[in-house]
Amino acid sequence: MFGTMKRGVNAYHNVNIETGIASASPHKLIVMLYDGALVALLSAKTNIAAGNIAAKGSAISKAISIIDNGLRASLDKNAGGEIAANLDALYDYMSRRLLHANLKNDVTIIDEVHGLLNDLRGAWVEIGDKVQQPPVAAPTAMPKAPTLASA
Secondary structure (H helix, E strand, O other): OHHHHHHHHHHHHHHHHHHHHHHOOHHHHHHHHHHHHHHHHHHHHHHHHHOOHHHHHHHHHHHHHHHHHHHHOOOOHHHHHHHHHHHHHHHHHHHHHHHHHHHHOOHHHHHHHHHHHHHHHHHHHHHHHHHHOOOOOOOOOOOOOOOOOOO
């Protein structure tokens, strides 16, 4: 009985994620990638503490995949110029650090990468908020209504 309920909840969760992806703006998609990597890193830390090495490795692999195949792959190095090049180098650094964390079960490295991703996510959210807000029109002076002259 419990297995069926859990499958139903997981199916609902998957549909919810797919619907969110289909309707998300490009900025929202990037935020979702950051969120996925951050959750994977928290899972890795939890699994290190629990001694579950296989699940830890899977969680770190998922974070690396999101960084490399999601965030890094989405960079437009031609249009992004120096910023895209710097992000590419930072994503490469994070992936290499996570490989090291996986080998050494090093929570401090996971925390380091988590902090970097969280900072980037916050900046991306701010950018998205500015892009999604419609520009505010400057107020214009309303012409005065004509007045009736006394006779």
